[in-house]
Amino acid sequence: MADIVLPIVLPFEPLTGESFGAFGEVVEKRGSQHYTINNGTCERYHDLATIDVADVEGKPIVSIFSADPVSGVFQVSEMERHPLGSQLFFPLEPCQFVVVAAPEDWRGGVEGLRCFITEPGQGVNYRKGVWHHPLLVLEQRSDFLVVDRGGPESNCDLVQLPSEPRVVVDIEDLADFLQT
Amino acid sequence: MADIVLPIVLPFEPLTGESFGAFGEVVEKRGSQHYTINNGTCERYHDLATIDVADVEGKPIVSIFSADPVSGVFQVSEMERHPLGSQLFFPLEPCQFVVVAAPEDWRGGVEGLRCFITEPGQGVNYRKGVWHHPLLVLEQRSDFLVVDRGGPESNCDLVQLPSEPRVVVDIEDLADFLQT
Numbered sequence: 001m002a003d004i005v006l007p008i009v010l011p012f013e014p015l016t017g018e019s020f021g022a023f024g025e026v027v028e029k030r031g032s033q034h035y036t037i038n039n040g041t042c043e044r045y046h047d048l049a050t051i052d053v054a055d056v057e058g059k060p061i062v063s064i065f066s067a068d069p070v071s072g073v074f075q076v077s078e079m080e081r082h083p084l085g086s087q088l089f090f091p092l093e094p095c096q097f098v099v100v101a102a103p104e105d106w107r108g109g110v111e112g113l114r115c116f117i118t119e120p121g122q123g124v125n126y127r128k129g130v131w132h133h134p135l136l137v138l139e140q141r142s143d144f145l146v147v148d149r150g151g152p153e154s155n156c157d158l159v160q161l162p163s164e165p166r167v168v169v170d171i172e173d174l175a176d177f178l179q180t
Numbered sequence: 181m182a183d184i185v186l187p188i189v190l191p192f193e194p195l196t197g198e199s200f201g202a203f204g205e206v207v208e209k210r211g212s213q214h215y216t217i218n219n220g221t222c223e224r225y226h227d228l229a230t231i232d233v234a235d236v237e238g239k240p241i242v243s244i245f246s247a248d249p250v251s252g253v254f255q256v257s258e259m260e261r262h263p264l265g266s267q268l269f270f271p272l273e274p275c276q277f278v279v280v281a282a283p284e285d286w287r288g289g290v291e292g293l294r295c296f297i298t299e300p301g302q303g304v305n306y307r308k309g310v311w312h313h314p315l316l317v318l319e320q321r322s323d324f325l326v327v328d329r330g331g332p333e334s335n336c337d338l339v340q341l342p343s344e345p346r347v348v349v350d351i352e353d354l355a356d357f358l359q360t
Contacts, residue, residue: 029244029323038247038314039258045244047330053240060233060240062268062305062327064209064225067218078219088242090325092301093273121272121323125242134218143209143301145270145325147242150227 007166010076010115012177015099015122023101023114023130025049027090027123049125051147053085058151065089065144067135076100076113076167079131081157085149089135090123092143096178098169099124100133108159115169117177131159138171138178187346190256190295192357195279195302203281203294203310205229207270207303229305231327233265238331245269245324247315254316256280256293256347261311261337265329269315270303272323276358278349279304280313288339295349297357311339318351318358 013019017026027048034045053060079102091097099116104127106112118124123144126132135144149155161167193199197206207228214225233240259282271277279296284307286292298304303324306312315324329335341347 027242027244029246032244037245042245042247042315044326045246047241047243049242051240051242060231060327061227062207062229062231063227064207064212065217065222066209066225067222090272092270123325135222145303146224147240147327 005165007168008110010100010113010167010169012115012117012174014177015116015118015124020116020124022103023132024086024127025125027088027125028121049088051086051088052128053149055084056151056153058085058149060147061150063146063148065135065146066141067137067144068141069137069139071171074136074169074171076133076169077161079133079159079161081129081131082148082155083129083157084151084153084155086125086128088123088125088147089144092145094120095142096120096138097142098136098138100136100169101126102131104129106131108161110167113167117174120179136169138174185345187348188290190280190293190347190349192295192297192354194357195296195298195304200296200304202283203312204266204307205305207268207305208301229268231266231268232308233329235264236331236333238265238329240327241330243326243328245315245326246321247317247324248321249317249319251351254349254351256313256349257341259311259313259339259341261309262328262335263309263337264331264333264335266305266308268303268305268327269324272325274300275322276300276318277322278316278318280316280349281306282311284309286311288341290347293347297354300359316349318354
C-alpha cells in the first residue's frame with residue numbers, strides 16, 4: 001500500500017493589526033485616527049495605509065478586481081509578490097475573505113505561511129515584496145477596490161508550492177469565524 | 181406681502197463618463213479595460229482613475245469617509261475644491277449617492293452647478309481643482325474608500341453659496357432614479 005501523505009492545513013487566525021503586522025496593514029476604521037469634516041456630517045478615518053508605489057517611476061493606480069469564490073478544501077499551489085510596490089485590497093461589500101501571506105524572505109516552503117480571516121469592514125495592504133495568495137473570497141463572486149503600482153518593469157514574481165505535501169485551507173472549517 | 185423667492189432646484193442627471201467628463205472620471209467596471217489574472221480566477225478592471233496627487237511633495241493616501249444621509253429638500257450651501265490633488269470616492273456597499281459638482285472656473289453662482297445620481301457599483305474621481313459638494317448619501321450612514329492627497333500646504337478651498345435664491349437638491353424627487 002502506498003504511503004498517504006497528509007495535507008498541511010493552515011490554521012485560521014483573526015486578522016488584526018498585530019497578527020498581520022509582518023505583512024502589511026489592516027485597513028479599517030477601528031482603532032484608526034479620525035476626525036469630523038464637512039460641518040459635522042462626515043467622519044474621516046485618515047490615512048489608513050502606506051501606499052508605497054514610487055519605485056522605478058511607479059505611480060498609484062486604482063482598479064477593481066472581481067474574484068471567483070473558493071470552497072471546500074482549497075489547495076494553496078502558488079504565491080505571488082510585487083517587488084516594486086504595495087498592494088491594497090478593500091471589498092466593495094462588507095464581506096469576509098481569506099488572506100494567505102508569507103514574509104519577504106520566504107523561500108517557497110511551508111514555514112512562514114500564515115492564513116487570516118477578515119471581518120466585514122476590513123481590507124488589507126500588502127507591504128512591498130510581501131508574498132501573498134491571490135484573493136480568496138467566499139460564497140460569491142466579489143469585487144474589491146485595489147490600489148497598487150503602475151509603471152515600467154515587471155512587478156510580479158510567482159512561486160509554485162511543492163505538490164506534496166499539499167498545503168490547504170479548509171474553507172468548510174470557517175464556520176466558527178464567519179459572522180453571518 | 182413679502183416677495184417669495186423660489187429655490188433653484190438642480191435637476192438630476194444619470195452619472196456617465198460623458199456627463200461627468202468635465203469634472204473627473206466615473207470609476208466603474210462597465211466599459212473599462214479589463215483582463216483575466218490569477219489563473220483565470222479573477223478579472224482585473226485596470227487603472228480606472230487618474231490619481232493626481234504629487235503637487236508640492238504630495239503623496240497618495242487612502243482613508244474611509246463615513247457620511248450621514250441627507251433627505252427631503254436639501255440646501256446646497258457650500259462647495260469645496262482641492263487645488264493640489266484629485267479625490268476619489270468609492271462606496272463600500274453597492275449604494276447610490278448624489279454628486280454635485282462645478283468646473284474649475286466656477287465662481288460661486290448657480291451657473292455651472294450640476295447634479296448627478298450614481299448607480300450601484302459606481303464611484304467618482306474629482307479632477308484636481310474641481311468644485312464639489314461633500315458626500316450626499318441616501319437613507320443610511322455610508323462608508324466610502326477615499327484616495328486623495330497627503331502633504332504640505334493647505335489643499336481645501338470653500339465657497340458659500342448665496343442664501344437667496346436657495347439652491348436645493350430634492351431628494352424626495354429621486355424615486356425615478358433609484359434602483360431599489
